[in-house]
Amino acid sequence: MRALLAALAGGAALLAAAGVHATFDQEAALRASQAAIGRQIGDYRLRDTDGNTLRLASLRGKPLLVNFVYTGCFQVCPTATRLLDKAVRAAERELGPDAFRVATIGFNLPFDTPQAMKDFALKQGVNAPNWYFLSPDGNSLPALAADFGFRYERTAAGFDHLLQVSVVDAQGRVYRQLYGASLSAPQLIAPLRELLERRLQPAVPAAAGWLDKLRLVCSVYDPATGTYRFNSAYLVELLIGASIILFGAASVVFEWRRKRPPRA
Numbered sequence: 001m002r003a004l005l006a007a008l009a010g011g012a013a014l015l016a017a018a019g020v021h022a023t024f025d026q027e028a029a030l031r032a033s034q035a036a037i038g039r040q041i042g043d044y045r046l047r048d049t050d051g052n053t054l055r056l057a058s059l060r061g062k063p064l065l066v067n068f069v070y071t072g073c074f075q076v077c078p079t080a081t082r083l084l085d086k087a088v089r090a091a092e093r094e095l096g097p098d099a100f101r102v103a104t105i106g107f108n109l110p111f112d113t114p115q116a117m118k119d120f121a122l123k124q125g126v127n128a129p130n131w132y133f134l135s136p137d138g139n140s141l142p143a144l145a146a147d148f149g150f151r152y153e154r155t156a157a158g159f160d161h162l163l164q165v166s167v168v169d170a171q172g173r174v175y176r177q178l179y180g181a182s183l184s185a186p187q188l189i190a191p192l193r194e195l196l197e198r199r200l201q202p203a204v205p206a207a208a209g210w211l212d213k214l215r216l217v218c219s220v221y222d223p224a225t226g227t228y229r230f231n232s233a234y235l236v237e238l239l240i241g242a243s244i245i246l247f248g249a250a251s252v253v254f255e256w257r258r259k260r261p262p263r264a
Contacts, residue, residue, distance in 0.1 A: 024160030029151040033164055036149025036174045044144045046105070046134040049118035054134060056103075056144075057172065063100040063195045064168040065188070068150050070108035070159055071120040080163050080181040081124045088128065090185035091192060100192050102131040107145060107152060108159065109138045148174065167191045 043057035067084065069077040081104065088102055106112025106120070117133035126133075136144050145151070152161035165183060167176040176191045 023155060024153050026162070029162050030179075032146075032151055033149035033162060033177050033179075036147065036166070037177060039147060039149070039174050041147045041168060041172045041174065042143065044136060044140050046136050047114050049114050049121065049133050051114045054132065059101050059103060059132070060172045061170055062098075063170060063175075063192050064172075065100065065102045065192075066105065066148060066166045066168060067103075067164065068105050068107050068145070068148070068152070068161065069112075069120070071106055071112050071116040072108060073158055076163070076181065078120075078124055081120075081126065083182045084165065084188075085124060085126050085128075087183050087185045087188040088131070091189045092128070094185075094189055095192060095196060098130065099196060100130070102128065104131070104133050105144070106133070106135050107141060107150075107161075109136070109141060149177065167195070169195050 041056060043055055046054050046056060048054050065084075065088070067080070069081060071077075084102075091100070104117070104121075104126075106117050112135055114135050117135055121127070121131075121133045148164075148166050150161070150164060150166075152159045163179060163181050165178040165188075166174050167178065169175045175195060178187060178191075
């Protein structure tokens with residue numbers, strides 16, 4: 001809870017720096033955001049940066065990160081997007097470039113057009129192939145925002161809104177809400193890792209499943225480089241644990257065979 005309050009305070013500070021006065025009810029917005037956890041997101045029709053129609057359901061099958069921006073924002077949304085891009089790059093290095101998708105949705109209609117979203121992405125240096133910048137339909141925007149628990153309020157300086165990233169599972173349900181302008185790589189990777197490990201549980205063949213799980217588990221975050229590295233200590237612990245179990249089982253079998261009465 002302290003981390004959450006700190007994130008909200010940081011967001012408020014950024015809004016103040018941008019000249020936006022605090023008339024936004026952050027507590028009500030936060031309650032609405034948290035209430036969205038577990039909610040199934042509808043299949044909305046959006047347009048990508050080329051103007052092509054994209055159904056939100058087409059992004060299911062992998063974890064999805066969703067955030068909302070308005071392209072007329074000069075500080076908060078661009079800053080949050082650039083920092084999110086840094087965390088996304090770290091997550092791709094750790095989990096794989098195709099392990100998840102990202103969608104940034106513009107909510108200031110009619111101004112957040114496909115061209116405006118394309119320009120916004122270019123200005124922030126975002127060029128990941130699995131990151132979509134999308135424009136919703138004006139008629140469906142209220143329902144779309146409500147599904148994600150995202151609230152915004154127009155002000156003289158633009159909009160007040162939570163700095164929110166929704167983590168959506170492969171079936172299209174909100175799994176977790178992350179807050180703040182500067183999400184760290186571990187904050188972003190943790191829920192993605194949970195979703196991927198859950199997906200890998202029934203994986204076959206077994207050998208491939210173990211290799212994937214080792215990739216997800218046997219790593220530690222290095223804040224100095226902003227990357228994850230393989231931690232051999234985890235693998236040693238796994239091998240030691242397996243050896244102890246095998247030795248115990250062998251001892252039980254040996255004792256059982258030794259004490260078994262000889263055949264007549």
